[in-house]
Amino acid sequence: MTLPGLLLNVTHLLRRSQTLEIFREIQPEPTKPQAEILQNQFLRLSGLLTIAEAHIPYYRELFKSLGIQARDIRSLKDFAALPVLTKDVIRERMDDLVREDVPKAKLMTVYSGGSTGVPLKFYRTRFDLDAGEAGTFRFWLQSGWKPGDMVAYFWGDRDLYKMSHWEFEIRQRLRRMYQFDAFHSSPEQMDRWFEKFRRIQPKILYGYSSLISRFAAHIEDTGRRVSPVLGVFCTAEKLYPNQQEVISRVFGCPVYDMYGSSEVNNVACTCSRGRMHVNVDQVVLETDGSGMPPGEPPAFIVTSLRNDVMPLIRYRNEDCGRLLDGTCECGNHFPLMELNVGRIFDHLIMPDGRFVHGMLFIRFMDVAKGIATFQFHQTTPESIILWIVPGQGESADRERSIQKVVEQTRGLDPEGRIKVEVRITDSIPLSRNGKHRFIRSDVRRASMDEPATAA
Secondary structure (H helix, E strand, C coil): CCHHHHHHHHHHHHCCCCHHHHHHHHCCHHHCCHHHHHHHHHHHHHHHHHHHHHHCHHHHHHHHHHCCCHHHCCCHHHHCCCCCECHHHHHHCHHHHCCCCCCHHHCEEEEECCCCCCCEEEEECHHHHHHHHHHHHHHHHCCCCCCCCCEEEEECCCCHHHCCHHHHHHHHHHHCEEEEECCCCCHHHHHHHHHHHHHHCCCEEEEEHHHHHHHHHHHHHCCCCCCCCCEEEEECCCCCHHHHHHHHHHHCCCEEEEECCCCCCCCEEECCCCCEEECCCCEEEEEECCCCCCCCCCEEEEEECCCCCCCCCCEEEEEEEEEECCCCCCCCCCCEEEEEECCCCCEEECCCCCEEECHHHHHHCCCCCCEEEEEEEEEECCEEEEEEEECCCCHHHHHHHHHHHHHHHHCCCCCCCCEEEEEECCCCCCCCCCCCCCEEECCCCCCCCCCCCCC
């Protein structure tokens, strides 16, 4: 084992993480015959349904109302007859969707904004998170990455600066993922990123599509060059063709598109042939065209096979796409899909020219109370309109939440030039593709950002 591989193993051991064990277990799955793959998927699904019936009030009640038991579901056709789980049901029945035999104190609370504009809270276990990380590692394998190879990680984290400089540097090298902060990405900061990038010599890049493409464009526009890497893995946002082109050109490698969500990780990833494979040992993916406009792709119905404390069974996640027939010549025998609509986040541009990734503002709203949905609409670098749709709860809690969010937003500019106007409304119009945009900016876009979309 190489020294970097040893460092990774020791780090996961100290964290008590099962990621590497799960990774070794799932590594050969995609190369098995497809019939065996699908049989194993259904066995995992049957086990999940048995747990749901025995320990989760909502599903026990559901099966009873349908006059069935978990063991009566003997095929995916039977499974498809179960009702769809919506975000509204999750909010209304939150407590009944969590296992009775697992104390909530042992669970991890996660928030997802989703794509329809209403924040969602749910629970996961550490094992579920580790399984998600293991699935990501398996995606990386196809590029030639090996455990221990350095990864340049483009993501946002509000807690990043709670560490000292040296603690941060040591942690990044031990975990073999060096983080470049999406919440602070001005041209000057990208100049520093470039120098750090050359020193750490990553084998792959992983993170927000828009941020990696802006970094690539910055490198190109400033006449610099970097050594080719094995691959770039874009996630969390829609990957546009112009973004893919500049990333591939600058980093001299294939660009892979990963699809998943906070609720259900690692749903799918493109392969070396550019085709997207469904991770069927992690999820069951279905489509539902009901309620969709004529000619539009159907909505995804997804079931996580790893989260058995708050299983989202036949969950409509509001993304759209199609399941495809046939197989791929790349050697991955997982089924194929096509993604039509993914998440879209604008960047906001601060008065001093810094770019701030939209995900930061989503994080501001994670624990807000009494708010059904929201939108940050930037009209100038100094002006932001915060649209609020009130939800259930005390008005005093809502007012305190809004005030805190306003203070956090203003605090992004040390000179205090940002003005935030709060507007209360009954609804926020969806975009032309039926999605809610939490973050909308009318300020000029970097050349590689996503095209403007009507809000």
